[in-house]
Amino acid sequence: MTHNIAILGASGYTGAELIRLIAQHPNIEIKALSGERKAGMEMAEVFPHLRHMQLPTLCKIEEIDFSGIDLCFCALPHKTSQQVIAALPTDLKIVDLSADFRLRDPAEYEKWYGNPHAALAQQEEAVYGLTEFYRDEIKAARLVAGTGCNAATGQFALRPLISAGVVDLDEIILDLKCAVSGAGRSLKENLLHAELSEGYNPYSFGGTHRHLGEFDQEFSKLAGRPVRVQFTPHLIPANRGILGTVYVKGDAETIYQTLAEAYAAEPFVQVLPFGQAPSTHHVRGSNYCHIGVAADRLPGRAIVFAALDNLTKGSSGQALQNANLMLGEKEEEGLTMAPLFP
Amino acid sequence: MTHNIAILGASGYTGAELIRLIAQHPNIEIKALSGERKAGMEMAEVFPHLRHMQLPTLCKIEEIDFSGIDLCFCALPHKTSQQVIAALPTDLKIVDLSADFRLRDPAEYEKWYGNPHAALAQQEEAVYGLTEFYRDEIKAARLVAGTGCNAATGQFALRPLISAGVVDLDEIILDLKCAVSGAGRSLKENLLHAELSEGYNPYSFGGTHRHLGEFDQEFSKLAGRPVRVQFTPHLIPANRGILGTVYVKGDAETIYQTLAEAYAAEPFVQVLPFGQAPSTHHVRGSNYCHIGVAADRLPGRAIVFAALDNLTKGSSGQALQNANLMLGEKEEEGLTMAPLFP
Amino acid sequence: MTHNIAILGASGYTGAELIRLIAQHPNIEIKALSGERKAGMEMAEVFPHLRHMQLPTLCKIEEIDFSGIDLCFCALPHKTSQQVIAALPTDLKIVDLSADFRLRDPAEYEKWYGNPHAALAQQEEAVYGLTEFYRDEIKAARLVAGTGCNAATGQFALRPLISAGVVDLDEIILDLKCAVSGAGRSLKENLLHAELSEGYNPYSFGGTHRHLGEFDQEFSKLAGRPVRVQFTPHLIPANRGILGTVYVKGDAETIYQTLAEAYAAEPFVQVLPFGQAPSTHHVRGSNYCHIGVAADRLPGRAIVFAALDNLTKGSSGQALQNANLMLGEKEEEGLTMAPLFP
Amino acid sequence: MTHNIAILGASGYTGAELIRLIAQHPNIEIKALSGERKAGMEMAEVFPHLRHMQLPTLCKIEEIDFSGIDLCFCALPHKTSQQVIAALPTDLKIVDLSADFRLRDPAEYEKWYGNPHAALAQQEEAVYGLTEFYRDEIKAARLVAGTGCNAATGQFALRPLISAGVVDLDEIILDLKCAVSGAGRSLKENLLHAELSEGYNPYSFGGTHRHLGEFDQEFSKLAGRPVRVQFTPHLIPANRGILGTVYVKGDAETIYQTLAEAYAAEPFVQVLPFGQAPSTHHVRGSNYCHIGVAADRLPGRAIVFAALDNLTKGSSGQALQNANLMLGEKEEEGLTMAPLFP
Known part of the structure; x- marks a missing residue:
């Protein structure tokens, strides 16, 4: 059975990545692609790497007939997304890749994003889209809010540890290294090759x-009390990849066992042998997340590393994984391609 | 029906690329992987990006039982390959990725590679593996010799033009830009990041x-008389991709029409609209070759551009495309993934 | 004796490069820096790599008192430069880094740049700033027009050959590879790291x-008849550097001798041993140009390679070299730092 | 007055960087360059970016007449350095760039480097070469041991804080990001462009x-009791640069004031305005170290950032700075060139 989908905001990197992934999916057909400023253009002009595909011409959202659409991916900018989604048919399944529906508390949303939320009903309804930890809710959801790519990385490293209570909750430091595509296709001086490389x-x-x-919301919920981590992201001269280096206090072996057990049955989360660390090189272009644990020389301290591709597992791959659950497809469908190395 | 294959030389980049591609193939199963110096190691150690796959442990070639193997990919170094292939079962289908069987004339082989050929019988039997131009021979072949990645690029740009006689055969200049993975995983000073980036x-x-x-052999054969092109390769700080800029004398429109018609039905060779040029960005990690043609301001001169990924269309993707033909599979099977961009 | 200078357009890459170079010059003092949109900002904010220097605050051009300025560098955008320079004091020495005064024929200017020239008097007065070939004129000039960075590269390879008549003037092909800083600090999608790297x-x-x-003007003047070369630039994922690969017909040894003699006494143009080729790696951040010559296997054909740093020898270094001549300083002053490698 | 120097191990990156810097020094002349495996070669062959310089041919150490040498830079591999230095004239001033003389306690040396020290007399005599903190000792020293590049970065961030007692000594985490040239010109698979970029x-x-x-030795000495920091280096796809992200517990404002005061008079250490962070982009190719301090949202926590160029301030620039002190030269001589950006 074929599912018809639309992608809103197909002229950005996450939109293009969705198309790349869906091209490998046997049961999903792309029926509509929107791009407000590039409406009327062919995808071959906007993303020449997709020129071999038969794809709909970019259109404006208002031109899309949603009656034949089973699921809609929203890859729109923050703030725009909530306005658009509030106006979409209320029975349309939606996977949102923006930040608009990640935070459940409207006050928290306003605190971090600066504006009152414009789609409170949908915000209440939305399910947080970190697939491995919200599978049942996602299967039943109409609207799933994709996680932040950094937020996903940190949570893969930390959620099982916080749930199990094996790390000191007041001493978590997350030093993150992100590649540039996480900032999108926006024209900013610091994203120029000459400024960044x-x-x-x-x-x-x-x-x-x-x-x-997201960290505050999710970790506090897991712990049953407020958890506030320290978080320092860094911009690295590469196009794809996030590496999280997480400093925790706890027993390294216990931490390792906790993570190894938590992810033992997960197809996309790979825990490396104890003492090994992942590299973003080895997950590029894939939906895999690699996790490593090492003991520090200082007793009672451990380092947890997590690596994933921000555009795939951190965004569009996660979105397709969620869509698979919402559509009754096999969770891995279209997502098992190996990373591209070198 | 599942075909069992072996990959000899699986610890190099073309070996790893073959595994990445075959992972998307529904009817091919990897039964054996050799790596002389790394025999006994798991692929997850040699290429951590493949750690999610169930793969055979690396072994020595002599440990492989070829009786159950339908087709063998040889991704061994030049000169080694001819020795190994000479000793393989004579009814085993082989796709060789080395340079050893590309040149039909033993004297030409010795001229370019410096040693007398050690497997003359196999050399005589080998079919040149540029799929789009040797389909019938490849379908019937036992041993197919994969082309050089630069050689493939230049031929995609030039073969139809030479066949049609629409360019001056004595005035062809091929200025090539190659990424570094074409040089393999070898430890050379000029391949270090600090020397190259x-x-x-x-x-x-x-x-x-x-x-x-290869150019001399193939172009002369097409033209029915000796053709000698000028060829200057350049090493570019990128990991994958070849861009050929070909300077020819002829009518640009005629040249364009000749190429457009030649590749109209080809799934993997895309001719861009007249006056547009390809970019290696848009073929990375894929089996597609993008071709562009432009007129120069100087009358009677044209520029033909060809871009492909040296590890995929230029090597391992071509190899799988050939294997599909040899095994009776659909030619595109396992090869239709979209390029990775950004 | 100290010369006081101003830099107009100091917030772009060529402006910053001028400051970097002048910092090594014992006899030049920077008195004013303009940047229209960034007026009022400190250079430490605009270019944090210059934060250790004592520099004037960015101002608007109209705020500069030119009475105390001995020489003014104009690093303004094309078209803006001619308007600004037309309004500057007529006795102020000027080195212009824009394209506005490179072409002597107003019709040629309009053909290539699309607008009638707005400062014809100054255009007539301007001296073409390729130092090695216009030394005497530059020493006597009030207004010197810096060359294009690609134009400089091609001319270093070709001028002595055209002058000496040792190459076929109708068969010159210049295949150029440029790094991205040549495009300036402009916000264009194709200059983003994610699009380019x-x-x-x-x-x-x-x-x-x-x-x-520029090629047409200069090469025709040297030859005494129209010369039209074929020129194809390519954008390479690096920040600095231009490599020109020039295909010529002529005797390679003669070509080599001609270049070797022409540059024997030049401090900044280095001709490599016959058969060796330069690399942009080895001129980065310096005012040196490296030239190589090789014979092709095809008789009567040679390849000339020229490599330089587009921001230094191709632009700001050349500008300072010219300013030295105009100010009576030693030509090499402030320009002899070694390239940065790796 | 001109000082004659020799560089042992001139075929590596730190040797080449020394030459690049000394080229800007008015009073130092390079009299001898050694390179065991490349003895007999010209530097123009080993490092073509230095081809414009008049430099001695590479020789073997035993060929050098040290009688006319005022100071010798040793840029030799670890372990080799101690053997060579033990055999040099005992009145020769030496700046060693290896790790061999950094640790004062022979037991500590053996613990970290795995072998008993082979030059105990010299080890006892050596002065630790972090110029800003050992000026007087360096001026009087015969043998100065250059610091590790990572060790320098961490110490610039932390020494004044530990001395002043304004951070919790048991809660220091140093997350470091290093470019690849720190690993030298060695042929290792993980240093290949295809593996690293x-x-x-x-x-x-x-x-x-x-x-x-080095951290243990220096921080414990400053604190008067054992200090053990947590340290995690990361390899980043760039050629030059180290960024240290240091997590400390203490009052951010106090920390900032302490650093600002400590470095107020230092020419090469720049403390950015409070709340700003440095970038390795802005120190590339220079002897500057940029330091930033920010408060975290978690009370009592601060982040200190330090950025420098590993080959310059982290190694060869530091070495020249020390040599200037030992030779009675101005400390900044030859070291004030601005960073190369972009």
């Missing part, structure tokens, strides 16, 4: 990065 | 690059 | 690149 | 990196 720097440090809203 | 240079220029042997 | 492509091909105006 | 990973984590020996 051959150097690196922290950004949004000190507790200001918006993905902290 | 942020700069670029020509190499093997002046008529010394071995792929000229 | 790990791939490469031609641009402005077929005879449309504006630097052809 | 476009990805990143931790290495020598968990308390195993040898620069911890």
Whole structure:
């Protein structure tokens, strides 16, 4: 059985990545692609790497007939997404890749994003889209909110540890290294090749990065009490990949066992042998997340590493994984391609 | 029906690329992987990006039982390959990725590679593996010789033009830009990141690059008289991709029409609209070759551009495409994934 | 004796590069820096790599008192430069880094740049700034027009050969590879790291690149008859560097001798041993140009390679070299730092 | 007055960087360059970016007449250095760039480097070469031991804080990001462009990196009691640069003031405005170290960032800075060039 889908915001990187992945899916057909500023253009012009595919011409959202659409991916900018989704048919299944429906508490949303939420009903309904931890809710959901790519990385490293209570909740430091595609296709000076390549720097440090809203929400919920982690992202001269280096206090072996057991049956989360660390090289272009654990020389301290591709497992791959659950498809369908190395 | 295959030389980039592609193939099963110096190791150690796959442990070639193998990919170094293949069962189907069986004339082989050929019988039997131009021979072949990655690029740009006689055969210049993975996983100073990134240079220029042997053989055969092109490859700081810029004398529109018609029905060769040029960005990790044609301001001159991924269409993708033909599979099977961009 | 200078357009890459170079010059003092949109900002904010220097605050051009300025560098955008320079004091020495005063024929200017020239008097007065070939004129000039960076590269390879008549003037092909900083600090999608890194492509091909105006003017003047070369630039994923690969017909040894003699006494142009090729790696951040010559296997054909740093020898280094001549300083002053490698 | 120097191990990156820097020094002349395996070669062959310089031919150490040498830089591999230095004239001033003389306690040396020290007399005599903190000792020293590049980065961030007692000594975490040239010109698979570019990973984590020996020694000495920091280096796809992200417990404002005061008079250490972070882009190719301090949202926590160029301030620039002190030269001589950006 074929599912018809639409992608809103198909002219950005996450939209293009969705198309790349869906091209490998036997049961999903792309019926509509929107791109407000590029409406009327062919995808071959916007993303020449997709020129071999038969794809709908980019259109405006208002031109889409949603009656024949089974599921809609929203890859729109933050704030735009909530406005658009509020106006979509109320029985349309939606996977949103923006930040708009990740935070359940409207006050938290406003705190991190600066504006009152414009689609409160949908916000209440939305299910947090970290597939491995919300499978049942996602299967039953109409609207799934994809996680932040950094937020996903940190949670893969930490959720089982917080649930199991094997790390000191007040001493968690997440030092993150992100590639540039996470910032999207936006024209900013610091994203130019000449500004970015051959150097690196922290950004949004000190507790200001918006993905902290997700960490606060999810980790506190798991722990049953407020948890506030320290989080410092860095921009690295590469196109894809996130590496999280997580400093925790706890017994390294116990931490390793906890993670190894938590992910033993997960197809997309691979826990490396104890003492080994992952590399973003080895997950590029794939839906896999690699996790490593090492003991520090300082007793009672451990380091947990998590690596994933921000555009795939951190965004569009996760979105397709969720769509598979919502559509009754096999969760892995279209997502098992090996990473691209070198 | 499942075909059992072996990959000899699985610890190099083309070996790993074969595994990545075959992972998407529904009817091929990997039964054996050899790697002389790394025999006994798991692929997850040699190529951690493949750790999610169930793969045979690396072994020595002599440990492989070829009786159950339908087809063998040889991704061994030049010179080694001819020795190994000479000793393999004579009824085993083989796709060789080395340079050893590309040149039909033993004297030409010795001229370009410096040693007398050690497997003359197999050399005589081998079919040149540029799929789009040798389909029937490949379907019937036992041993197919994969082309050089640079040689493939130049031929996609030039073969239809030489066949049709629409360019001056004595005035062809091929300026090539290659990414570094074409040099393999070898430990050479000029392949270090610190030596290569942020700069670029020509190499093997002046008529010394071995792929000229393939150009000479193939173009002369097409033209029915000796054709000698000028060929200058350059090493570019990127991991995958070849861009050929071909300077020809002829009518640009005629040249365009000739190429457009030649590749109209080809699934993997895409001719762009007249006046547009391809980019290696848009073929990365895929089996597609993009071709562009433009007129120069100088009358009677045209530029033909061809872009492909050296590890995929230029090597392992071509190899799988050939194997599909040899095994009676659909030619595109396992090869239709979209390029990875960004 | 100290010379006081101003830099107009100091917030772009060529402006910053001028400051970097002048910092090594014992006899030049920077008195004013303009940046229209960033007026009022400190250079430490605009270019944090210059934060250790004591520099004037960015101002608007109209705020500069030119009475105390000995020489003014104009690193403004094309078209803006001619308007600004037309309004500057007529006795102020000027080195212009834009394209506005490179072409002597107003019709040629309009053909390549699309607008009638707005400062014809100054255009007539301007001296073409390729130092090695216009030394005497530059020493006497009030207004020097810096060359295009691609135009400089091609001319270093070809001028002595055209002057000496040792190559076929109707068969010159210049295949150029440029790094991205040549495009400036402009916010364009194709200059983003995610769009540019790990791939490469031609641009402005077929005879449309504006630097052809310079080639036509200079090469025709040298030859005493019209010369039209074929020119195809490519964008390479690196920040600095231009490599020109020039295909010529002529005797390779003669070509080599001609170049070796022409540059024997030049401090900044290095001719490599016959048969060796330069790399952009080895000129990065310096004012040196490396030239190589090789014979092709095809008789009567040679390849000339030229490599330089587009921001230094191709632009700001050349500008300082010219300013030294105009100010009576030693030509090499401030310009002898070694390239940065790796 | 001109000082004659020799560089032992001039065929590696730190040797080449020394030459690049000394080229800007008015009072130092290079009299001898050694390179065991490349003895007899010209530097133009080994490092073509230095081809414009008049330099001695590479020789073997035994061929050098040290009687006319005022100071010798040793850029030899670890373990080799101690053997060579033990045999040099005992009145020769030496700046060693290896790890051999950094640790004062022979037991600590053996613990981290695995072999008994072979030059105990010299080890006892050596002064630790972090210029800003050992100026007086360095001025009087015969043998100065250059610091590790990572060790320098961490110490610039932390020494004043530990001295002033404004951070919790038991809660220091140093997450470091290093470019690849720190690993030298060695032929290792993980240093290949194809393995390194476009990805990143931790290495020598968990308390195993040898620069911890320096941290332990220096921080404990400052604190007057054992201090053990947590240290996790990561390999980043860039050629030059180290960024240290240091997590400390203490008052961010106090920490900032402490650092600002400590470095107020230092020419090469720049403390950014409070709340700003440095980037390795802005120190590339220079002897500057940029330091930033930010408060975290978690009370009592701060983040200190330090960025420098591993080959310059982290190694060869530091070495020249020390040599200047030992030779009675101005400390900044030859070291004030601005960073190369972009």
